[in-house]
Amino acid sequence: MKKFSLMRPQTLEEALTILRDAPDVLPLNGGTDLMVDVNEGKLISPRFMYIGGLPELKKIEVRDGTLCFGGAVTYTELGACPDISAFPCIGQALSNLASPPIRNMGTPAGNMGTASPAGDFNLILLALGAEADLVSAAGMRTVPLSEFYLGVGKTVREKSELIAEIRIPLVKGQHSAFVKLGRRRGQDISRVSSAVSYLLDEGRIRDPRIAIGAVNAVPFRSGTFEEIVSGKTPDEAEAALExxxxxxxxxxxxxxxxxxxPMVRRAIREAQAQEGDWQWS
Amino acid sequence: MEKSRKEKYIGRRMPRRDALVKAQGRAKYTADYRTADMLWGKAVFSGMAHARILRVDAAKAEALPGVVCVMTAKDLPAAKKYGIFCADKPVIAENMILYEGDPIAFIAAETKEIAEEAAALIEAEYEALPVVEDPREALRDDVPPIHENHPVTGNAKVMAEVTLDRGDVDAAFAEADIILEDDFETPQIEHVYLEPDCCIARWVDDTDVLEIVAPQQAVYSTLRALAPVFGLPESRVRFISPYVGGGFGGKEDSCCDLAVIAGLLAMKTRRKVYSEFTAEEVFRYTGKRHGSYVHHRMAATKDGRVIGLDIDIILDKGAYQSMSGLTGGPHAVAQRTVLYAAGPYSVENVRIRSRAVFTNHPYGAAMRGFGAPQIHFAGESQMNELAHRLNMDPVAIRKLNMITPERPTSFGQVLTEENGLGLEECMDKVKAELDKPFMPKHPVRPSQRRGMGLAAYIYGTGMPYKSEGAMCVVHVNRDASVEVGISTTEMGQGAQTVMAQIAAEALGVPVETVNVPLPDTFLSPDSGPTVASRSTTFVGNAILDACRKLLAGFTEAVAHGVGCSPEEVTYAKGVFAAPDGQEIPLRRAIYMAATQAIPQSAVGIWYPPVDIGFGPKGGNSMHTYSFGCQGIDLLLDVETGEIELLRSVLACDIGHALNPQLVEGQMEGGAVMGLGYALTEGVEYKKGVVSNDSMKDYVILGFKDLPQMTSIIVEAANCMGPFGAKGVGEPPLVATAPAVREAIRNASDGVKLNRIPFTPERVITGIYKAKEGGQTS
Known part of the structure; x- marks a missing residue:
């Protein structure tokens, strides 16, 4: 039977209390993975707690040189935020991420929580050097995305914790790109994907982040590739990686x-023409 | 075809008459006829693809409050098996599960939720048996047969075997300059119609009739197949097919799978019962296009003549007969793979064998193209290979080999210009269009290479059986409005529209006054199934016949009324003219007929005036054939295997386009379906159980994937067709996959891919294998 129970706390505090007292409760944050599991019978009679309405988790703002967005912000809401123009790879990913109905429901934090190796946005957050705040009734901690994923469906999040906020540093002059290989354009799971960001210092790559998805159990950054491309022009980097x-x-x-x-090289090339555009002050 | 036609409606772009109601959401499909008092009918499945049933216990399910009835195999009232061609599919499995879609019980409950809860309470034990997935393996001596006691084939592994043996093949291969030999594979694919199967059944108590409403392509086939299951004469079962949300061949069979559930439960409970398959269940349980494994040998001379073909075709039959064909006839899909094995070319020496082999997959069913896409993938790929080998132009080599009045088909049928031979024009126009300069609108990556390719096809209109013909009843009301009684399904192709055009043209009445009701076996005569690209031609001709008979009667009535001979009366634009100058409008003539015992209804009938008969040595198969050519222009990323479609240019010789707008709809839809077949589609299994059973996992193309599409209508009139028409429903997708293969080959410096779909994974693997010098596949 496709039955589940649903709680709907009104405040973050109430939600965290529920999670503290009932660790089997699953936060429902978009449901684009969890409802599939229910429909496919992989989750039997789960107890869900809907957190999409928690006002504390719905904010999007620029603070301390970072773009901050709450754990319940949807892809559609994020896509409507003008500040994402600082991150061309986000616009690139959102235009091809699932479909409008899915983007209306789905959330970056929710997909972080379910930790699919092929999750497009998980990769982007990694390439942009994001970090996340995990809160519980006991307190709060901050985890960089590079330390968040442990395996397929496994993360450092404790069952009592919620992803309260995700922060992406705003870096002037940052180039970024996201590319994916699927069987069709849009509405298909990535077979291999890559997201990269870097600065161009007199035409040479500085501070590169090269993230690769759908290859290992978790999205990961390739330190070896980052080392190879550092200090090279994008053209040289592409050639060096061949x-x-x-x-x-x-x-x-x-x-x-x-x-x-080839996908990483494509991302590096596309990023060259995609510099973040933002009102730097 | 002369272009200065005088017809008022024929050849005109007329919007589909169902377009507005569908756009507005007013059109009713089967599920829209649900009512609150219905029971929910559900079939219970084992989740296994091959097993012996040891025990089924429904006691707990029956005891659940809200469950009205549970049926297992022992509760079946009459015939225990059914099928369109032969009754071999169990209504409810008793001893054996032969594929995932064999139900073990039917449940009728007050609500869907109760029915699902009851389904979970059915207790069953099975002995799992080894699952046979590959028909080539199934043929091995150490693999036991799937069927132990099939009603037609007993314990044979081959459901149907069709052969064609003409000329001296061995001599042809002995004297050939070039022999090409290769293997080709195509997967089972799902129809992916948007309306999942569903059914409403009720027992009409005051007339003792079982009434079944369901989306169907062939109400009379369903009737004949299922009346024995209900234990009723065909006259007491009423099948109605409302608007159908796509069929593509699948809803010849799948409607039966649903109708037995709802129908039997309605008979047993005397309540109205609704039953449906979810989209996932459609993927898992209903029929598929036959998968194919083709071993192809081609013998040719150095100047490009194909002189011999030696082809062995193995089809994945799945668990039940459906549309594969019976040895001895009707041969169905197995036969079509043989008929089209030589493609649109004249080859004198052919040895072709096609076998449909049982496996534990879903049954191989009819699907748009009916065997032609599979064999054209092999044959047209080989024709392109021959052109490469000889460094010849792909169109030139095809012209050298194509069927002409002097050069008959491989099965010995002589086709003349009167049958419509438009292949040459199709190829020339596709080539001219592909040759036009075209640049992608976006920057091309350095790793993307351009490639173009083309392929041609032949496809018969109708079915190659002596029983293939159509019947209709056209009735004219006193106000001169017209009802066209046919059993042709409206499934999005525009049948109602074109039939109304034909009747209006023939009778000289406004098209708006012609009504073409949807199929209902109590009201519509049997005009045959809505399949085989036959309706416009066969049913259209039957309508013309009925209209001629009606006008002859009215002419006689007018002649008698004014006192002249019928030959002196003329009719045009709704008015009869008598020799004395009197003008008698149609309405008046109808009344005159009514006073003179002259009928206002006429039965129209049409059978092709061709001696149809196909045997191992050949024979005439269809009265006419459609021809066409598909061109593809694409970008291949040689580093990742990604394919980006740039242009699809399709030319179809369809005889005469009675409504070019509908023809273009068929052509564009067909090309898209063909592109999906070439690039992404294929049912995947784990131990015979469908693993990509949703639109998320089973990938069909989306709008973002589609190229610029050009549809070129070529009109080489069929002298026997209504106003020159031939079939266009299926042909547009027949040559797509080999054209894509050729474009990839040309973009990749010769990588030969012989297995569809061409996913990035397959393509890049092929490219790497070719780099390493290995054989690609």
């Missing part, structure tokens, strides 16, 4: 081995 393979990648399917590096 034929290389990221040491951190461990694909289970043989063909992913062929396409990982």
């Amino acid at each position: 034929g290389a393979f990221p040491a951190e990648a461990n694909p289970r399917r043989a063909y992913k081995r062929y396409v990982v590096t």
Whole structure:
């Protein structure tokens, strides 16, 4: 039977109390993964707590040089925020991320929580150096995205915690891009994806972040590739990566081995033409 | 075809008459006829693809409050099996599960929720059996047969075997300059019609009739297949098909799978019962396009003549007969793969064998193209390979080999210009269009390479059986409005519109006054199934016949009324003219007929005036054939295997376009479906259980994937068709996959991919294998 129970706390405090007292309760934050699990019978009679209406988790603002958005902000809401123009890769991803109804329901924090290896936005947050605040009735801690994922569906989030806020640093002159390989354009799970960001210092790459998705159990950054491209022009970087393979990648399917590096190179190239545009003061 | 036609409605772009009501949401589909008093009818499945049933216990389900009735195999009132061609599919499985869609019980409950709860209470034990997924493996001696006691084939592994053996194949291969030999594979695919199958059944107590409303492509086929299951004469079962949300061949069979559930439960409970499959259940339980494995040998001369073909085709039949064909006839899909094995070319020496082999997959059903897409993928790929080998132009080599009045089909049928031979024009126009300069609107990545390719096709209109013909009743009311009684389904193709055009043209009445009701076996005569690209031609001709008979009667009535001979009366634009100058409007003539015992209804009938008969040595198969050519222009990323479609150019010789707007709709829809077949689609299984059972996992193309599409209508009139028409429903997708293959081959410096779909994974793997010097597949 496709039945579940649903609680609907009115405040963050109430929600955290529920999670403290009943660790089996699952926060429902968009439901774009969880409801599929219910429909497919993978979740039997779950107890859900809907957090989409919590006002504390719905804010989007620029604070201390970062773009901050609450854990219940949807993709549509984020897409409507003018400040995302600082991150061209976000616009690129949102235009092809699932479909408008899914973007109306789905949330970046929710997808972080379910930790699909192919989640497009998880990769982007990684490439932009984001961090997240985890709150519980006992307190709050901040975790960089690079330390958030542990495995397929596994993260450092405790059952008593909620993702309260995600912060992305606003960096002047940052280039970024997101590319994915799917079987069709849009509405398809990524087979291999890559998100990159870097600064261009007299035409040379500085502070690169190269994230790769749908290859390992968790989205990851390739330190070896980042090292290779640092100090090179994007053209040189592309050439330097030709034929290389990221040491951190461990694909289970043989063909992913062929396409990982071409996707990274494509992201580096696309990022060159995509500099963040924001009212820097 | 001369273009200065005088017709008022024929050849005109007329919007579909169902377009407005569908756009406004007023059109009613089966599920819209649900009422609050209905029971929910549900079939229970085992979740296994091959098993022996040891025990089914429904006691707990029956005891659940709200459950009205539970049926297992022992409760069936009459025939225990059914099928369109032969009754081999169990209504409820008794001993064996042969595929995932074999139900073990039916439940009728007051609500859907109770029915689902009851389904979970059915207790069953099974002995799991090894699942046979590959028909080639199924043929191995050490693999036991799927059927132990099939009503037609007993314990044979092959459901249907069709052969064609003409000329001296061995001699042709011995003297050939070039022999091409290769293997080709196509997957089972799902129809992905937007309206999942559903059914409403009720027992009409005051007339002792079982009434079934369901989306169907062939109400009379359903009737004939299922009346024995209900234990009723066909006259006491009423099948109604409202608007149908897409069928593509699938709703010849799938409606039966639903109608047995709702129908039997309605008979048993004497209540109205609604039953439906979810979209996921449609993926898992209903029929699929046959998967195919083709071993293809082609013998040719160095100047490009194909002189011999030696082809072995193995079809994934799935668990039940459906539309594969019966050995001895009707041969159905297996036969079509043989008929079209030589493509639109004349080849004298052919040895072709096609076998439909049982597996534990969903049954191989009719699907748009009916065997032609599978065999054209192999045949047209080989034709392109031959052109490469000889460094010949792909159009030139096809012209050298194509069917002409002097050069008959591989099965010996002579086609003349009167049958409509438009292939050459199709190919020339596609090539000219592809040759036009075209640049993508976005920057092309350095790793993207351009490639173009084309392929041609042949496709018959109608079915190659002696029983293939159509019947209709056209009735004229006193106000000269017209009812056209046919059993042709409206499933989005525009049948109602074109039939109304034909009747209005023939009778000289305004098209708005012609009504074409939806199929109902109590009211519509049997005009045959809505399949085989046959309706416009066969049913259209039957309507013309009925209209001629009506006008002959009215002419006689007028002649008698004014006192002249019928030959002296003329009729045009709704008015009869007598030799004395009197003008008698149609309404008046109808009244005159009514006073003279002359009928205002006429039965129209049409059978093609061709001796149809296909045997191992050949024979005439269809009265006419559609031809066409598909061109593809794409970008291939040689680093990732991604394909970006730029242009699809499709030319179809359809005889005469009675309504070009509808024809273009069929062509565009067909091309999109063909592109999905080529690039993304394919049912995937885990132990015979469908694993990509949703629109999320089973990938069809979306609008963002589509190229610029050009549809070119070519009109080589069919002298036997109504106003020259031939079929257009299925042909547009027949040649898409080999055209895509050729474009990829040209973009990749010769990578040969012989297995669809061409996913990025398959393409990049093929590119790497070719780099490493290995054989690609």
